Amino acid sequence: MTTLTPDADKVIPTGRIERVDGDYVLAFDLQLDYPRSFIWSLLTEREKVAKWLGILLDDWAVGHAYELDMDGGSASGTVLQFNPPLSLQITWEDELGDESLIEWRVLESAGGTLLQFRARTESTDFLTEGSAGWQTILEGLEAVAAGRNPDNSTDRWTPLRDAYSREYSLSPSMGSLRQESGHPAVHFDRLLDADRDTVWSALTEPEQFARWLAPGELQLQAGGAMRLDFPNYSLDGDVSYVLNGQALEYSWSSPEVQESSVHWMLSSAGSKTLLQLNHVVRSPAKLDLLLAKWHDRLDALAVLLARGEVHPSAHRLDALTRFYRRAVGTGAPEDQRS
Incomplete structure (x- = not known):
């Protein structure tokens, strides 16, 4: 999913940052050569979610709160939609209190599955960091779908953050x-x-x-x-x-x-x-x-x-x-x- 330039040490954002009704929306569209039911299971079955996103402390359930333990970090929120095998929508609050609305849609496409990811937020705080983070997370999902472990051996996040900043003229937040x-x-x-x-x-x-x-x-x-x-x-x-x-x-x-x-x-x-x-x-x-x-x-x-x-x-x-x-x-x- 990460695209290398001819320099081999640079990356290109595969997500898009758009303005919608005054909000910022981060969008990814992934064409995956796997059945829709399998991709849905990666999003919803706790033992599979743990391989690419984090430890989900309880099952997704509409109207219920959730918590995720993500390699030392954490996220929490509420499940707004759970429509198997089509869509999962949740609120997302990180440890700094920044909030966004996350949605996955799972669609049959070209003999496989089109996975659409959208993250919507009001603020540019951590937008470049979040974009780079979600790209690496979704790369991890692709690896798990292919039967591999996510590759965390190299730092793709930092050059990705800088690439999103340049591409969309947005400021990084983190020091x-x-x-x-x-x-x-x-x-x-x-x-x-x-x-x-x-x-x-x-x-x-x-x-x-x-x-x-x-x-x-x-x-x-x-x-x-x-x-x-x-x-x-x-x-x-x-x-x-x-x-x-x-x-x-x-x-x-x-x-x-x-x-x-x-x-x-x-x-x-x-x-x-x-x-x-x-x-x-x-x-x-x-x-x-x-x-x-x-x-x-x-x-x-x-x-x-x-x-x-x-x-x-x-x-x-x-x-x-x-x-x-x-x-x-x-x-x-x-x-x-x-």
Whole structure:
């Protein structure tokens, strides 16, 4: 199902992201050379569902809640339709509280089966991640249908996420851990719906960054001082690099990490701006919490740029922290520790 380009290390999305009545719909259409009844059994029989999706704690039943244990993650919701052997429709709530509507339709086609998958959501949050995730999950279903185990030996998810982002001009949501000169670095790419000058102002003007990051001051020159006043502490740092409208770097010391630096880079992407954040850590750090807090604040920046009101949520931050703790642990991997 994953399509390789001639470069052999890139992938092409096989799903489509469409706008329908103001919502986003992720659509896959899989032609499978197996009987309809067999494909239906893969969707509905718990021992078969466990091979490609997750451990279903009870049978699907209309109007009943369900829970899925998915390799350390989880999902839950309610079964809305169960029409053998045609359709299964469920609500889907992940561990961050993001909701979508999922539907599988199983149709006879060309001597085999056409499996249609649709996921509908109101928000772009995790849309590129979810698209890549569902593509790899459906690849797993195809493998199980063919009598094979799903191939989890290579990371197809990351290039797929980036491919969906490029194909549909949507921003990734998740942060990741990288290496910078032997030190772990928290990294985010966000595609923001604003021009570069507007984003630069939001990063550098105190009256702007007070609304999404924290109140404070910033002297926009090399050697200048910066200060951020968070609810429980103040952060002081020094500006080490400025390239007006494009790049900014300053030192950072907080309860999550004592010795570190934050590097922002902006580049135009049509009418949008690609923001890249690298937070390089040079002392022991709670990287799960650092990822969660930056994720939360970058979400707030996007809200501000959309001229919305930022409303901090402790519940959302707690959910993000649990999410990143499961994804990366509380610190850097052993080969990334300073």
